Structures are given as structure tokens and as C-alpha cells.
Amino acid sequence: MLVLGLESSCDDCSAAVVEETASGPILRSLVRESQDAIHGPFGGVVPELAAREHLLQVRATMAGALAQAGLGLQDLDRIAVTRGPGLVGSLLATFSAAKAMAWHQGLPWVGVHHLLGHLNAARFGAPDLPFPALVLLVSGGHTHLYLAQNWTSLQLLQKTRDDAAGEAFDKTARMLNLGYPGGPLVDACARSAARRAEPFTPPKFRDGRASWSFSGLKTGVKLRVERNPRLAQAGAADPEVQGLCRSLQEAISAWLLKPVAALASEHGARSLIISGGVACNSTLREDAALLAQRLGLRLALPEPRLCTDNGAMIGAAGALLPVETDPWGQNADSDLKLGG
DSSP states (O other), X not given: OEEEEEEXXXXXXXXXXXXXXXTEEEEEEEEEEOOHHHHXXXXXXXXXXXXXXXXXXXXXXXXXXXXXXXXXXXXXSEEEEEEESSOHHHHHHHHHHHHHHHHHHTOOEXXXXXXXXXXXXTTTTOTTOOSSEXXXXXXXXXXXXXXXXSTTOOEEEEEOSSSOHHHHHHHHHHHTTOOSSHHHHHHHHHHHOSSOOSOOOOOOOTTOOOOOOOHHHHHHHHXXXXXXXXXXXXXXXXXXXXXXXXXXXXXXXXHHHTTHHHHHHHHTXXXXXXXXXXXXXXXXXXXXXXXXXXXXXXXXXXOHHHHSSOHHHHHHHHTTSOOOSSGGGOOOOTTOOTTO
């Protein structure tokens, strides 16, 4: 089965051709158009600008993916497109394009939940992963831990009580004037640090659970910068900035992984999947490998280009989902629920 996967839930417009085989998905092509230069001056994504840029990018992105794969629309067996959640204007760009192409070509098509896409990003490298699996999906908008019984199911176990982990990276980079997007820049600073700064205090909750909150971490960075204003202008080569980034990164990784051992035991998990943009983080990848080895879990970490939003993950998920008898009433949904 040849599937064209389309993704534009936020600020990346991406298309990919995925070949679904008996042994798993094969990536035939992948095109991703970034909008970092557009949103960088604002320190975050501006929804209206993102939606307008997707309208300009979507045709060339799809054409590029087909050309890379050496295919035409007539060679496809299916189109898969992100239905939600995300920014509704951004979602509509590729969702409308997918419906139009499917109607014109007489192709079946499926709307895919964005988080099912991130789950299936792990299928490229680990198609034989044993289930049940704990699935940590962490990005600028999501910090969720799920239990998966297969590649098309996600049962929520816990999520952040306020901000996402990726937002803490972006806001820290903004406070330190490192640039945008913040995750890779903070990671690079942390890797260069000769020593860490004072550690950040983990959040504590009345119920005693190993839950997540990242709003206090952002406040902690803000207070340190206010006490030492030089940090805001010192730049990525400064040892104190590097030490601060290292402490932040180590704190986020430790907090994200803290619930895994207890939940893996409780649910009999055999594997651990980590996906989403923050799964590119070097400290998280190293810490997760050590934890999985200690717990006897099979670890699945998609390669970095498949962790960020991309059409490949949507194509892989869309290949497994059933095609509705009459899908034409579907529309993009910015608050789409799993199973919706």
C-alpha cells in the first residue's frame, strides 16, 4: 500500500510517501517546510501567519514528496492527513487539499489524530515492538503518558498539569536570547557545559504522585535571569548560560521519566516509546536508554527528523486505520479527541 501522508497541525508543512509492507512501513520520501524564520522574531508560533504560509507551501510540499518517490497521484492507494488537534487554520490547509485530491482522483482517505501519528513514528524503526507499551508523547504542546495495546490505541495515564515540557525549552531560550526554536539551542548549550548550575527543585503535589508541572520551572529560570541580568545578553558561549541550560535539561528529563518505572510495573508494559519534538533532546534520549535497560523494557525512539511534526508519521498511522464508508462529512478539529 502506498500512502501520501500530510501534516500541518502547527507551523511545519510536511508531506511523505509511505509504503506499508508486511514487515512494517518504508519511508519512500519526506518533505518538510519549516516556518522557523517567520515565527522566530515573535518567539513562538503566530497562528494566522502559520495558516497563510501553509496555503503557500502545501502544493509544492505534496509535489515534492511525490517527485522524491518517483510517483504520481494515480499511483497512490490512499491519502492520510492530520485531522487534529492543532491550530485550526493550519489544519485546514492540508485537510482541505487532501479531500480535494481524494475526490478528484477517486482515492480513499483517512483523517488521523496527530498523537496517533507520533506513536506510529516509532514504527519505522521498531515495527515488531512488543505491547503493551508506555508511550511518552512530549512536545511544545503536549506532555502526555499513554498506555498502548497496539499501534492504533492510546489510553491516557497522565499529562502535565499546566505547561508542556517543550514550552519550557522555548521560553528559556527566549529569556536567554538564544533564538528560536528553543529546544535544539538549549540542548546545544547544555552539551557544551563544563558543569551544571544549581539544580531546579522538582514540583511536589499533595497527592504524592510523580506528576508533571513545568510552569514553575519557567518561573525558576525567570528568577535566575532577574537575579543575574547578564545572562540575558551573554550568549550561548557563556559558561553560566551553558550551566543553566544543562540544569534545566537534566531537570526536564528526570521529571519526564520519573513516573515510568511505577506505571510500567502497574500495567505490565514491555516497551517504552518516546516521541514528539522533545524526544530529539540528547539528555532525554540518553536517560531513557539507561532507564529502559534497567527496567527491561524495549525502547523505541524515532530518529530526530521523525520526532518533530512530519508527514511520514501521519502516513504510517493512516495506513493502519479503517477508511470510513462516507468520510466526506469530516472536517478539521482543533480539539480532536482520541477516538473522535
